[in-house]
Amino acid sequence: MVYQAKTFPLSNLEGISDQTLEMHFKLYEGYVKETNNLTEKLSAFLADGKVDQEEMPAYSELNRRLGFEYNGMVLHEYYFGNMTRGGGGDADGRSAFRAAAERSYGSYDIWKVDFVGVGKMRGVGWAICFQDPNTGSLSNHWVSLHEVGNVAGFHPVLVMDVWEHAFLLDYKPSERAKYIDAFFANVDWTAVDRRMDSDERAATDAGRRAQGGR
Numbered sequence: 001m002v003y004q005a006k007t008f009p010l011s012n013l014e015g016i017s018d019q020t021l022e023m024h025f026k027l028y029e030g031y032v033k034e035t036n037n038l039t040e041k042l043s044a045f046l047a048d049g050k051v052d053q054e055e056m057p058a059y060s061e062l063n064r065r066l067g068f069e070y071n072g073m074v075l076h077e078y079y080f081g082n083m084t085r086g087g088g089g090d091a092d093g094r095s096a097f098r099a100a101a102e103r104s105y106g107s108y109d110i111w112k113v114d115f116v117g118v119g120k121m122r123g124v125g126w127a128i129c130f131q132d133p134n135t136g137s138l139s140n141h142w143v144s145l146h147e148v149g150n151v152a153g154f155h156p157v158l159v160m161d162v163w164e165h166a167f168l169l170d171y172k173p174s175e176r177a178k179y180i181d182a183f184f185a186n187v188d189w190t191a192v193d194r195r196m197d198s199d200e201r202a203a204t205d206a207g208r209r210a211q212g213g214r
């Protein structure tokens with residue numbers, strides 16, 4: 001499998017400069033390239049149908065890097081994909097996301113306090129709101145680097161990059177809170193809702209119809 005870097009129509013965002021976005025797209029393309037490079041190198045080991053004992057150290061190191069490069073690629077796609085010019089505000093009161101956040105955290109505001117809190121954690125990584133496909137519930141998680149802390153099988157629905165490269169051209173390292181405000185000013189809540197489990201969306205839509213709304 002050879003991955004192609006995606007393009008994202010992002011510019012003129014609130015509080016996140018085009019300069020930052022351009023640099024960030026280049027970094028993302030690096031992850032796509034390295035994912036492809038690693039896959040190609042690993043397939044060369046497998047070409048003779050076995051992994052020899054003397055190949056094992058190099059083969060192991062390349063495999064250990066796979067999680068970093070793959071998640072670096074995929075998480076950036078989720079991150080760019082959940083921002084848009086003219087986005088922001090809070091999740092729509094009638095959205096599947098809002099309903100799930102209220103059910104999971106007691107209130108949308110508490111969900112947001114937790115997500116922002118995770119985003120402010122010291123260290124290099126990501127704040128991610130996942131949906132459990134088995135229960136439909138939401139939970140926020142800190143992911144170190146790109147690969148430590150992802151929950152197997154859970155679906156990312158809102159993804160925020162809090163590596164310093166995401167904001168260092170616009171804010172000081174100590175101003176992560178300002179960057180988090182800027183991130184929320186650009187969230188594409190429609191895209192977030194599209195990521196929600198389709199049963200959840202159907203239930204919310206049915207509820208709206210029953211209330212005579214849409």
Ligand SMILES: [Fe+2]
Pocket residue numbers: 024027076161163165166
């Ligand atoms: Fe990043």
